Amino acid sequence: MRMIITIDGPSGAGKSTVGFKLARILGYRYIDSGALYRIVALEAKKNGINEKEEEQLANLAKNLKVNFLNENGKIKVFNYNQDVSELIRSPEISMLASRISALKSVREEITAWQRRMGNNGDLVLEGRDAGTVVFPDAPIKFFLDATSEVRGKRRFNELKLKGLPVSLEQITQEIKKRDHNDRTRCYAPLKPAPDAVIIDSSNLTVEEVIARMMTFIHEKKLGGKIKWKKMK
Incomplete structure (x- = not known):
């Protein structure tokens, strides 16, 4: 029987780093769904597709050929065998992806892609x-969060290491704006699953x-009782 573990949360909470390492520990496959929307945004920009052209954007989402590979312990994202790992992480693509991800038909195509992988x-x-x-019926679900200030600092440090000219204040404001977009969109807003x-x-x-997640996974798989719902 397959095991699906989901990790939701806002931008900068650490989902990608934690999810990738957790998958390696467990020997599971890993998918970063945010990267899928970023790739659609990147392809839209490359092909001059306006963010309001929903049908064309949904077609881009439908035809993704994405692979997530482990390269020396780091996540590498490929679309049609092209390494897009760095290209999809710019602030511009991040904000465009946030707006595109609010489109119902795009989300439906990305959801279908993820379910096929599952x-x-x-x-x-x-x-x-x-x-x-x-995967609303996934047996193990996490919601990873952090304050917007902490998430802004993490993103700022990440971009600074890449030599990009960034402002901590600007990055934090962009994260707050994306939080608002993600939490208030009409279709599939960002929120923790009830369980x-x-x-x-x-x-x-x-x-x-990861240690806290592994404790929960261990208890869940053994049928042990869950003693908490929120970890600090």
């Missing part, structure tokens, strides 16, 4: 509606977050 075996899926829409374990990673290391 039919192929054990999976760690991270995103914003993984546990509420894509998700909520983890605030503001003051936790990646290793501490």
Whole structure:
């Protein structure tokens, strides 16, 4: 029987890092659903497709050929065998992806793609509606959160290491704006699933977050009783 583990949460909460490492520990496949929307945004920009041209954007989403590969312990994202790992992480593509992800037909195509992948075996899926829409019956669900200030600082440090000219204040404001977009969109808004374990990673290391997840997974798989719903 397949095992699906979902990790939802806002931008900068650490979902990708935690999800990828958790998948490696468990020997599961890994999907970053946010990267899928970013790839659609990247392809739209490359092909001059306006963000209001929903049918064309949905067609881009339908025809994704995405692979997530482990390269020396780091996530590499490929679309049609092209490495787009860095291209999809710019602030411009991030904001465009947030707006495109609000389109119902685009989300439906991305959801269908993820479900097809889930039919192929054990999976760690991270995103914003993984546990509420894509796999609402997943046996193990997490919602990873952190304050907007902490998430802004993380993103700022990440972009600074890449040599990009960024402002901490600007990055934090963009994260708050994306939070608003994600939480208030009409279709599949960002929110914890009713049965998700909520983890605030503001003051936790990646290793501490994973340790708490593994404790829950161990108890869940053994049928043990869950003693908490929110971890601090």
